Amino acid sequence: MPQENSAAKVLFHLKQDILTGFFVAGHKLKMSALKERYQVGVNPLREALSQLVVMQLVQVHDQRGYRVCPVSQTELVDIYDTRAHIESLCVGLAIERGDEAWEANIVAAAYRLQSNADLLKADGDLQAWEKLHQGFHYAIVKGCGSEELLRVRLDLYEKASRYRNLWLKHNAGHGAFDVNQMEHEQLVTAVLARDLESAKKLIFKHIIVPSQVLQGLL
Amino acid sequence: MPQENSAAKVLFHLKQDILTGFFVAGHKLKMSALKERYQVGVNPLREALSQLVVMQLVQVHDQRGYRVCPVSQTELVDIYDTRAHIESLCVGLAIERGDEAWEANIVAAAYRLQSNADLLKADGDLQAWEKLHQGFHYAIVKGCGSEELLRVRLDLYEKASRYRNLWLKHNAGHGAFDVNQMEHEQLVTAVLARDLESAKKLIFKHIIVPSQVLQGLL
DNA sequence: TGTTAGGTTAATATCGACATTTTAATCCTT
DNA sequence: AAGGATTAAAATGTCGATATTAACCTAACA
Missing domain, CATH: 1.20.120.530 (GntR ligand-binding domain-like)
Known part of the structure; x- marks a missing residue:
C-alpha cells in the first residue's frame, strides 16, 4: 500500500479493533491509551475517531471524549x-x-x-x-x-x-x-x-x- | 443548540455549503480559505473534512489536500x-x-x-x-x-x-x-x-x- | 450514615509552530 | 524558442503546549 497519512492507518487498525471486539462495546477510548497503542499524536486520532463516528461505531460526547458504540x-x-x-x-x-x-x-x-x-x-x-x-x-x-x-x-x-x-x-x-x-x-x-x-x-x-x-x- | 465542538459546527456548515452548491463539484478546499470562512483552526477543519470523506461528499488525496467530490x-x-x-x-x-x-x-x-x-x-x-x-x-x-x-x-x-x-x-x-x-x-x-x-x-x-x-x- | 460542597486530578479541545511535500515560477541549456 | 531542471512559494500533516472542562476523591455537615 502506498504512503497514506497517519489518520488512515489509525482508522484501519482502530476499526479492526472495534469490529473484532478488542475494544468492547461501551469502552471508553482514552486519548492517552490510543496514543500509546497506535503510536501517533492526538490529531490523527481525532480524525480517525471522527470517521468512526460517522460509521456509527464510535460515539462522541462533547467534552467527554469518545466511547465504542453500545450494542443492543x-x-x-x-x-x-x-x-x-x-x-x-x-x-x-x-x-x-x-x-x-x-x-x-x-x-x-x-x-x-x-x-x-x-x-x-x-x-x-x-x-x-x-x-x-x-x-x-x-x-x-x-x-x-x-x-x-x-x-x-x-x-x-x-x-x-x-x-x-x-x-x-x-x-x-x-x-x-x-x-x-x-x-x-x-x-x-x-x-x-x-x-x-x-x-x-x-x-x-x-x-x-x-x-x-x-x-x-x- | 447546546455547546458543541468546533468540528461539529464546521461539519454542519461545510456540508450545507457543499450540498447547496456554494462549493461546486471538484472545487479544491484549501485550508487557508476554509479557516477564513469558518473562523477555526486546521484541526477542527480536518475533523469535519474527514467526516465528509466518509459521507462521500469530499475526496482526500494524500499530501494534496481535499476536494469536493465530482458529480457524474x-x-x-x-x-x-x-x-x-x-x-x-x-x-x-x-x-x-x-x-x-x-x-x-x-x-x-x-x-x-x-x-x-x-x-x-x-x-x-x-x-x-x-x-x-x-x-x-x-x-x-x-x-x-x-x-x-x-x-x-x-x-x-x-x-x-x-x-x-x-x-x-x-x-x-x-x-x-x-x-x-x-x-x-x-x-x-x-x-x-x-x-x-x-x-x-x-x-x-x-x-x-x-x-x-x-x-x-x- | 447519607449527601453535598469544595478542591484536586485527569482528560479533552484547540491553537500555534515546524517539518515535509507539492505546486509554481524562473532560469538555463540545446 | 521550447523543454527540462532548479529554486521559491505555498499548502499539508503532525506534534507539543495550553486553556478549558468534566470526573473524582475527600471532608464537612445535616
Whole structure:
C-alpha cells in the first residue's frame, strides 16, 4: 500500500479493533491509551475517531471524549433485518441484470468456498472462511451493478460483523457449516436459474436465521 | 443548540455549503480559505473534512489536500435508482408494520404540504417547500420502524440533494408542482388502503421520473 | 450514615509552530 | 524558442503546549 497519512492507518487498525471486539462495546477510548497503542499524536486520532463516528461505531460526547458504540439486541435485530432486505434487493436486481461473466464468477466463488470449507472446519480458521464466504455472496450481489447499493450493503455488513465476531468468540469452532453449505448450493441453483422469488427468499433466510441464534447472546 | 465542538459546527456548515452548491463539484478546499470562512483552526477543519470523506461528499488525496467530490451522470442515475428501490422498500415495510398513529401522521403531513403548496408556488421559497415535502415522505417511511433502513435512506437523500439543488439553481420557480401534488394524493390513498403493490410502484416512479429531468443537466 | 460542597486530578479541545511535500515560477541549456 | 531542471512559494500533516472542562476523591455537615 502506498504512503497514506497517519489518520488512515489509525482508522484501519482502530476499526479492526472495534469490529473484532478488542475494544468492547461501551469502552471508553482514552486519548492517552490510543496514543500509546497506535503510536501517533492526538490529531490523527481525532480524525480517525471522527470517521468512526460517522460509521456509527464510535460515539462522541462533547467534552467527554469518545466511547465504542453500545450494542443492543434491538440494534442487532434491526441490522440483520435490514441486511436481509437489502441483500434480497441486491440479489433480485442481480438476477435481472447479471451477465454471463457474473454467472461464471458465482460458480468460481462457490467452488472456492466449497473446496476450502472442509479444511477450515478442521483447523478452525474461521476468519479465513468468513472471507471466502463474503466473497461468494459478493460475487452474487455484484451483478446488481449499483455502486451505491453495494456500498450500503457493505456498511451494514461491517456493522453486523461486530455482532458476528461476538458470536465467534463464544462459539469458536462450533459452526453449522453443513447446513450453511446446503443453503449456498440452493442459492446458486436458484440464482443461475434466474428464479427471482426463490433466490430472494433463500438469501433472506440465510441472513435472518443465524441472527436468531445471535440474539441469545445479548 | 447546546455547546458543541468546533468540528461539529464546521461539519454542519461545510456540508450545507457543499450540498447547496456554494462549493461546486471538484472545487479544491484549501485550508487557508476554509479557516477564513469558518473562523477555526486546521484541526477542527480536518475533523469535519474527514467526516465528509466518509459521507462521500469530499475526496482526500494524500499530501494534496481535499476536494469536493465530482458529480457524474453515472452517479446521479445510480443514486436515484438506489433511492427509488430503498424508498419503495421502506414504504412496503411501513404498510406492513404501520399503526394508527402512523396513519394519522401521514394525513397531517399531507395536509401541511398541500396547504402550503400554493403559497410557496407564489413566493417561490423552494427550500421551505422541500422541507415539507421531505417531512411528508418521512411520515410514510417512518412506519417501517427500522432505524438502520431510515438512516440508509437519509444518507442517500442527502447525497441526492446535491444534484437536486443543482436543478433548483437552473430552474428556479419553475416547478411541476401540480403533477407532484397529484402523485402525493395517489400515494396517500394507496398507503392508507394498504395497497402494497400500488404504493411501491407509485413511490418508485415519484423518485425516478424527476431524476430523468435532472439527467439533462449533466 | 447519607449527601453535598469544595478542591484536586485527569482528560479533552484547540491553537500555534515546524517539518515535509507539492505546486509554481524562473532560469538555463540545446 | 521550447523543454527540462532548479529554486521559491505555498499548502499539508503532525506534534507539543495550553486553556478549558468534566470526573473524582475527600471532608464537612445535616
